[in-house]
Every structure is written in C-alpha cells, then in structure tokens.
Amino acid sequence: MVWRLAALLACAWAITVPLAAIASTPTLTRADLRAGQDLSGRWTYSIDPYRDGLAGFHREPAGEGHRRFDDTSVDAVTRARPNALYEYDMERSPAATLPQAWLAHDPALRHYQGLMWYQRRFDAALKPGQRAFLRFEAVNYTARVFVNGKAAGEHEGGFTPFSLEVTDLLKSGSNQVTVGVDSTPLADGVPPPVTDWENYGGITRPMRLVITPTTFVDEAWVRLSKDGSLAATVTLDGAEAAGREVRVRVPGLDLVMSGKAGADGVAQLSAAAPKGLVRWSPEQPKLYDVVVEAGEDRLTDRVGFRTLEVRGGEILLNGKPVFLRGICLHEEEFGENPARTITEAGARALLTEARDGLNANFVRLAHYPHSEITTRLADEMGLLVWSEIPVYWLVDFKSPRTLALARGMLADNIRRDRNRASIALWSVANETPVGEPRNAFLSQLVDDVKALDDTRLVTAALLSERKTVDGHPEMSLADPLADRLDVLAVNTYNGWYGNDPLDAVPAISWKKT
The missing domain is CATH 2.60.120.260 (Galactose-binding domain-like)
Incomplete structure (x- = not known):
C-alpha cells in the first residue's frame, strides 16, 4: 500500500443503487445572485x-x-x-x-x-x-x-x-x-x-425566494480539465431544457464556449485554454468572472482554474508539489455566545486567523459542509479546503436509508461547490471503525465522488491502531479503505487523549502496513 499522507490532522456488502437514482432537489447554483428576495x-x-x-x-x-x-x-x-x-x-x-x-x-x-x-x-x-x-x-x-x-x-x-x-x-x-x-x-x-x-x-x-424563467440554468460547472482544456457542464431545469442553446463566457480570457443541451438537459462544452490563463493558487488566488446564458436565463459566478493530482507520495497543484499546512475549523463565529450566524465578516475573521495568524495554506472544514460564504471566501483568500460530509463515528452502516442520506448529502455538497477552486479534497468520513458494512458504505461514497468530480482528490480521516513493540508504542494504519483514497489522513491524539505523558510522545513510532 502506498501512503499519500498530505497532513497529519488532529481533530461482502453489495451496493447496487446508481448515483442517478439518488434523489436531489435543484442545486440553484449561486442562489445569492439570482432574482428574488432574501428571506432573512x-x-x-x-x-x-x-x-x-x-x-x-x-x-x-x-x-x-x-x-x-x-x-x-x-x-x-x-x-x-x-x-x-x-x-x-x-x-x-x-x-x-x-x-x-x-x-x-x-x-x-x-x-x-x-x-x-x-x-x-x-x-x-x-x-x-x-x-x-x-x-x-x-x-x-x-x-x-x-x-x-x-x-x-x-x-x-x-x-x-x-x-x-x-x-x-x-x-x-x-x-x-x-x-x-x-x-x-x-x-x-x-x-x-x-x-x-x-x-x-x-x-x-440564509434562505431566499428565487425567481427563475420556466427553463433555467440549475448548475454550471466550469473548470480546467486534466488535459489542459477549459470545460463546462451546464445543467438546465425545465420543460424546454432539451436542445436549448447554451453559452459560457469568460470575459477576462476573451473566451466563449457554446453548444446545445442534450435530451437530459445537460450541455457539455469545451475549448482550448487561452495562453493568458492565470492558474489559481494560494499565492495567487486569481478568479475570473463567468457568465452562463441559456434562453432567458443568465447565471454569473467567479471561478478559479487550477489542476490537482497525486503523483507518488506528493500532491501536485498546477503540476507542482504542495505541502498542506493547516488546521481543522468548526463553523463557529468568534465570540462568547456563537449561534452559527456566519456572515462574510465572521467567515473572513476565521479564515484570516488561519491564513495570516497561523501561516496556513489549508483548512479542513470539519465535520460537515460549511457555509457557501466560507468556501467562496476561501477562493478569494487563497486557502485550500478539505470539505467533508458528517459521516462520523457511530453511523448505521448497515442501513440502506442511511447510505441513501449520505449519498444525497455528498452529491448536494459537491454540486454546490464544484466551482470553488479552493476545494482540493472531498472527504467521505471521519474516524469510522473498520468493518465490512462500513467498508462497503464508504467505498460507495468514494465511487460517487469520482463519478461526480474528477478534478479533485478523495480522502477520509482514518483511525490508527496501537500496540507495544520492544517496550515502545507503535502506531499503524490498517484500513482497507486506504487503497481507495487519493490522500490518506490519520487522526491521532497522542499526548491529548489517552495516558501518554507529553515526554513519552517522541518515542512513539509509526509503521505503514
């Protein structure tokens, strides 16, 4: 087994239901910019x-x-x-x-x-x-x-x-x-x-009343593909979606992609990436205005373009190795009595403390999808993001209902944020005990990630095992899910949880299995 350990973070079952059968409500990408009214x-x-x-x-x-x-x-x-x-x-x-x-x-x-x-x-x-x-x-x-x-x-x-x-x-x-x-x-x-x-x-x-034409752009995923071209997947909703003309413009690159939606209301567009394209990175978080047009509907977003891949034991951002320096964040605003009232100012304060106060280039948004406000700010501020669904601990891995819920949440999370260049990792679980039902459950989620988004990496926070060898503690990772992941992360709490005194921690060894 090859370890691809990006960061050490503290913080026989058959599945046959296809991803397309997982129920999902309309995505309504960038609802905050659509016609209608704020109901806050x-x-x-x-x-x-x-x-x-x-x-x-x-x-x-x-x-x-x-x-x-x-x-x-x-x-x-x-x-x-x-x-x-x-x-x-x-x-x-x-x-x-x-x-x-x-x-x-x-x-x-x-x-x-x-x-x-x-x-x-x-x-x-x-x-x-x-x-x-x-x-x-x-x-x-x-x-x-x-x-x-x-x-x-x-x-x-x-x-x-x-x-x-x-x-x-x-x-x-x-x-x-x-x-x-x-x-x-x-x-x-x-x-x-x-x-x-x-x-x-x-x-x-936030909640909003959104007003759309009869047929509208439900989602527009615009990205830099692995082959270096720009691609757009535009999903229309409405009775006249099939065959409708779709156009995607990136004015800052003088780029226009156009085509027609298929019988399923989805248009697949692509074009060669202009030579002047500036790739998004923490050092230069360049975002481009994107305009999507289909019939009477017009959708806008700000999108960064970059590539991610794993090669050997390294994560490559835009073809170059990147070392992830970061922390886990819960979605809580600063103050004595947080009430999960995440505003742009509150999210900016949290991310600024991580980026500038701790010299981070990466945040794990634990242990559930955080606000759209936060992920859009991460784009703007140049922070790579681990985005996670709340599959942790004592999930009922034998329940088909629970699996359907998890798959729906994962799909909704990915569809919501596929345009966020900052998101590097989709996480399918946190600290889940190994077992056949769990292994099948999480393997299905890994398959779903790869089907929905081939431009990012899939991960999970795994548990470690401990034993004593020659009088010294030895930690190891023996999780069959590891072979399905692009990036492995290990949650370990030596010197925090458990009985190890701090001065004993340096003697703890790690072994890959």
Missing part, C-alpha cells in the same frame, strides 16, 4: 416539544388550534367563534432574527432538542413564464416547509442546501411561509446522535 430577518417562532403541530394525541392529524402552519388569522377566528380552541398564534409568538441557531433566541433553549416552528410573511408577484423556489442553505436537522398553509416539501440533513418549488403555492401579494425545524438526531441519520461539539438546531444559514 424577523421570523416568529413557537416551541413544540410534543410535536402536537404535526399530529394529535392518538396519531390523528393535528387539530385546529395546533397547526402552526395554517394560513389563518387566529384573532379573526376567535372573534367569530369565541369557543374555538386555539393554543398557539404565530403572529403573537416571540420573534427572532434568522438565520441563527435557536440557542440564541432565549437562554432556556440552550440545550433544547426537538421541534420548533418558524413563520414570516413576504410579498410576491410572479409574472407569466416565471417559476419560484424557496431555497434554504441549511436547516438543522429536518425541515417541513408550508406555504400559505399547504405543504411545500420536506428535507433531511442539516448542512446542505435544498430548494422547493412553490410556483403553484404563491399568491399575488402577501404570502405566509412556515418551517417546522426538528433538531432531533436519528439513530439512522447523518450525522448520528453522538457528538462532542454543538450542531446547533434551527435555520442556521
């Missing part, structure tokens, strides 16, 4: 520890007066029917400024795990030929979304975005949106219930 701001909230907003005492549908998502004026109903039994009125409930974990709403919610209802109103007026989506960057952990009292959809997973089409649910004028957020971790969920850091229940990242 004042929302009212109502705690629901017994989930009576979902069902009655005998599992019957929730009754009138308990359904927080009903589009009705409680005041008007109770005036007309004084005997109406309403236990809750979202219009008179406490208010919070979102996005924000609910531990910041009220000190009493610091350790609450369960269901919380959020509600607000917004104005909308769709024109003919337009579609509308509600896009949430992250809701932890499960979300049930209602628009004007009707179900819009559900999502499970606390760290990846999801979009729900609400074109037919909107009214011209004032609209009500209600979100039931349940932070309860599930035994067959991703991540599993056990953790030793705060995962923050609530609507923790």
